Amino acid sequence: MIPNWLMKRASLSPEAPALSFEGETLSYAELYDRAMDHAGKLRAAGLHAGSRAALLGGTSAEMAVLIHGCLLAGVEMVLLNVRLTAEEIGYQLGDAAADLLICEDFCIPQTGSANCGALSYSDFSRLPAHPVEPEREWQDDRTLTIMYTSGTTGFPKGVRQTAGNHTASAVSAVLNSGLRDGDAWLHMMPLFHISGFSILARAVLYGTEVRLFRKFDAYLAAEEIGSGRVSGMSAVAVTLERLLTEFERSGRTVPETFRTLLAGGGPVPVNYLERAQRIGLPVLQTYGMTETSSQTATLSAGDALRKIGSAGKPLFFSDIRIEGAAGPGSRGEILIRGPHVTKGYVGRHSGKGALQDGWLHSGDIGYFDEDGFLFVSDRRSDLIISGGENIYPAEIEEVLAAHPAVKEAGVCAMRDEKWGAVPAAFIKTTGPQQLDPEDLEIFCRERLAAYKVPKVFRFIEEMPRNSSNKLMRSRLRELAADENVDRQH
Template sequence: MTMPIWLDKRASLTPGRTAIEAGNVQLSFAQLRQQAQGVATKLLNKGLEERAVLACLSESSVALVVLVHSIPYTGACLMPLNTRLTVHELLYQLQDSGCKFLVYSDSYADTAARLKQELNHLTLVSLAELQALSTAAAASRQLLHDVEEQAVYTIMYTSGTTGHPKGVLQSYNNHWSSAVGSMLNLGLSTQDKWLLAVPMFHISGLSILMRSVIYGIAVVIQERFDPKEANEAIMSQGVTVMSVVSNMLVRMLEQLGERRYPQAFRCMLLGGGPAPLPLLETCVEKGIPVVQTYGMTETCSQFATLQPEYMLTKIGSAGKPLFQGELRILQDGQVMSAGEAGEIVVRGPNVTSGYLNQASADSFEQGWLHTGDVGYLDEEGFLYVLDRRKDMLISGGENVYPAEIEAVLMSHPEVLEAGVTSTEHEVWGQSPIAFVVLRQENVVNQEKLLEHCKARLAKYKLPIAIHTVRELPRNAAGKLLRRELTKLLPIT
């Protein structure tokens, strides 16, 4: 089956509504469509073919939004590139995907040139060039007006925490189902504005652009996250919804101080892994409407989300699957009962069909995606995410979840951030080791933090050392990189 190109349909329904706000730039949906069709025309004239892979290397910008929405008109598929990756890492993704087109912003011109040196067949096109060219040129072939539901719209590589990253295939139907499921859960108002301060090359940022044209709401774009600017957008720019991870929210609360958000702000969508309970409790005290969610690249953003009416009664839960989704907890192939931890397994129309150029038998079974995350369902079917299975450590035969220890450390008033990983132990096999960022230097030492933990954690969960550091390693989306924590250990 086919569906109309979303931007085409939206611009015909509500042409004058604001689509994009970014600094002094404001575009209506009609203007966004005009620019997207113009860019699509230029790409076709440069030789972009249907089903070809077009990579983009750019910071968040209006030009990048236009590029994202130009792709359906061409029949090609878009591969956003993580701007934090090295040339070596980018080369792998370009080669693995068979990419022949790379669109880049001026900030990454040098990187694009280096990639071209390694891949002679690569056609380079700058975003500035696409913007500057006249939109009146005739296309080498006619622009499309509709798309196949199961056609691949985007390819997004996973972070590659072990081995090479995998290209997740995201169809139009995947993105559509994600947007519709989110709307049925969170509701929708024509007054909504979604603040986009997460990278567009991550699914958290890209999915906001999809929702904008499907819902007919404005997106407020900030090139990079800044807690002061994010708070200002909520306080004075009419933002009603924002997507964050825990680290972003912690810093926004610090900057907010004693102030409170206006009543019109209705949803702080919190994802990126288990949220520390102390953070959620602080938000409840300040009246901040935090809605915890669980998702991943493979599910085109959200899969389970807490419904707003349960925010106070189910603190710490990621809610239930979106309308069309199914979720199970498995351990050794058996479905777990309420309260029993196991691997989170999901199925639904927003779940990818697989990975580019890779067999998916290890991850998929009869349509069920094995996420590699650990969690449990309570008696009412609400999901509680414990940790990534690969981050779990076993100490003396007991399962230890770093996220639980991190939450306890962050409940100390002087701890701003915490990260926990494992170290080898002669007796117990593995033991947790912690790293903390303090609100003020030298106000609390390791002994005091350990005493704090002893009152709240079983003995086998206690970190054998707590190191104070200036910052924790995070990826571009703000997620903690636990595998990088040991690099912070002092050299002995």
């Protein structure tokens, strides 16, 4: 049995600060009251315990309260990425069998393909709050959230995350990083990502404050950290670099009260870590995925300086092994198990178990050193990580293949100074006719989120394939590297 997080926290520390946003700070008692009002509105919208609501919106107090309202009302949440197109959102709504879509007003243009009822947040806020008996406790396997992650087949997978998953993740994190009076977390991550949601979950379990901002802003982040108002924050490599630049430009100092900057979403360049050391910013690399409800390994503060580049050791409830590893330094696929690992998927992937022989096969390659610290060598050979967003080439290839003049398409990562990596597309046409790259870009923009649209389109006569007729992405990456050199000259 797991107590409803907010209900329990509001009874334990009602006056403690819970959520700050745009000049307003809510105590846990006030957050509970607002969330209960939203739970009543969910009932008025026809949702009951066990219903499934899709939420589409940015990072705001309104969305944070709505998330807690769903948790109180027992409504499962499908958290949708606001950067997706209407077509992509329509697919996820149908695959998850959502009962209702609630979206912030600015997202209304993206809801044209919705195959369920839809409410703007403005309309939702005007609903009367019906009486609701909050869900006081959850069974360990109670589904709380569903988040979509791209699959290698090109079809996104709906990952089912339970009360047990999220709670185990939060408890493991605090056993690693510790907890002090007055701790507050700077939240500039999307709420629909596992990293953003996990910050809310951890805060309410720990009884700490979340200082919420609509988006990442290097100046404001440096100000929050430098003022001593926050003790931790989460970032990806591209936002970490911007924060480092701001600290270096402004000459601000990092107070001792700031203890943790969790860096995830892909490898962090060693140069960034060295720059962070010079200004006293404690960057701790972490490794996790949607299927593990955020962190599964994190470098502790005490080891940060001597193990640069490591993702740390498995957290308390996590178990990690390297498949086929002969010993320290031996690389293989990273396998994970523990109570934080998903119970499975929904929709078209529901028949596919998440575990094989009790282990989640991450698809990532890594190794343990002689001291038992995890190093992640590659984030899935095909995966493109662009500014913390995961992009699978197969999804883009499927879109390109639908173009009448495209015979074959191959997509891979190309290095990019700003985003770390961006997609590059290689095209074999159906005939001698010429294709305009701008036309292909428009074709993709109509069907893919902007960050998934290839930044380079290159036409080739034959797609590189091996003897088994499989696409050789390693060769595409070599071609993309040449293309990137040409772009810079």
